[in-house]
Amino acid sequence: MSAAPTTGETILDVAGLKTYFYTRAGIVRAVEDLSFTLKRGETLAIVGESGCGKSMTALSLMRLIPEPPGRIAAGSVVLEGRDLLKLDEESMRQVRGNEISMIFQEPMTSLNPVLTVGNQIGETLRLHQRLPEAQIKARTIEMLRLVGIPEPEQRAREYPHQLSGGMRQRVMIAIALACNPKVLIADEPTTALDVTIQAQIINLMIDLQRELGTALILITHDLGVVAETAQRVIVMYAGRKVEQASVEAIFDRPMHPYTRGLLDSVPHLTSISGDEAPEHLNEIPGMVPALSNLPQGCAFAPRCKFADDQCTAQYPPFERKGDGHWAACWHSDRLGGDSNA
């Protein structure tokens, strides 16, 4: 388990964030009442299934929710004392790419095909820092070298199609980190890459984060990546935070049945080759409910084997279950006993 140095100073404070989409089918509550803090240099993982609001959280922090139909209905996103949700668009543009950066899932299409790689890194620098052209060039080459691209001078003059997927994601990281942001949001940065390249990219991000002291919000559904990189984990389900704990606690003592389900769905080498090898991989039965039509009580209740009348009647409070360990479940105590993870 990694433990990057954190100074303990809160850099980002998200409180009561609500991002809604107003559609014909009704109000889609993509992010519902989400709060969390991020410390300088820390890695926070946000995990969950597709459609649980992870990416919408990322876009909300960047204020890149398509409006309409989307809208950040309530909450605050305070970056070093400044509420980003209260900034005008012009000031927000100064924040994006400069103080908060984002890496997207799709390195193959996230770079503009008709501009050279160097040009696209330099563009971000030009946007936020008044530097002479020579320094922008130098910084571009430096960034390419930093993200481990060989022959950076040569590569800077090349177009995205001349680079492999892994190389392009390195370029995306270079763009995101060019202005030395305080917070980096990585939205499933390795999903579209080959398995061998995934590890390289993750290691690169960890190294750079240590070197630059950037706080990292890692959005992923890959629990292996979470275990390797994060200090703290937030588990989201149907737009809400259902559990929050240190990475050790999440893996050792999950307090929410959904988290348990996610952990049990990970294939274990031992369980495949071991004596009591199950015939198939565990899965969580059912599907994420439509966000426009959530059940009245706990949104996970229809898929939960512990669910009872209380669960379907009332949404459980987000309670403290242990030291720095919080979860929204009526029956966290029932989970502890028969853990086989």
Add this chain to the structure above:
Amino acid sequence: MATDAENADHSARLAKAGAHVDSKLGELVFLAKRYPLGAIGALIVAVFVFAALFAELITIHDPLDTDAELSLTAPGAEHWLGADNFGRDVYSRIVFGARISLAVGLGSTLLGCLLGVVLGLVSGYMSGWVDLVVQRVSDIMQALPLLVLALVMAAALGPSLENTIIAIAIPIIPHVARVIRANTLALREQPFVEAARAVGMSDFRIAVRHVLPNTLAPLIVLGTAQLGSAILTEASLSFLGLGIPEPFPSWGRMLSESAAEYVRTAPWLVIFPGLAISLVVFGTNLMGDALRDLLDPRQRT
């Protein structure tokens, strides 16, 4: 296990061995071999462009000089393509006419493309009511009959080079605007646009720096195709007397002056300007087809 570094090395080696040729000349030869028809088209267009640029250097006679004695001289050693009823040298008039034809063709295509790109980009990128208004305006523009429009402009403003260019540019605008708008709509949803937003770029900058360059390929193809038709339109307008005023030599008017009266007695007065028009349009079309193949993103490696 192949590392990224090895991959990169490999692609660099591939690039050296294959499609990308080091010298510009080598690249031209490579393209000409791959698109022989396009090369012929480009050559034809190049000849006309050369003629237009250096008309004074490659002609002996003044295209405006009249000489009653030379009236309707047949093609020969002195007057290569003969002389017209006023005794003006047909070869000189065709060479100088290339200047007018290309100026009008290029001028109106550029003007049409410029305005079309602005409208299409705004329309596609902004969407909403702006899009609606721009689209309806293009509908109206497309509904205007070109010849009537040119006639009205010539009547109201007097026939002139500028008015001819404007009249021909107008129907090009909605054409270009449509194509650019369609491309913009697709490009707007591309992840690189979102990525550009995520680094703090303004909408205007995204539209100009990221969307516009990606529409250049279809624009070049469309522009080349429009060039041929603009030249043809100029010839038609001049044929009808609505284009370039006398005494400037214009291929269209050279035809109209001679077609009725002299087509039997002095066929060179009809054949050569007609040939010039056909050739240049043929050339631009061949070039346009090759460019479309060349710039098709699906064929890019």
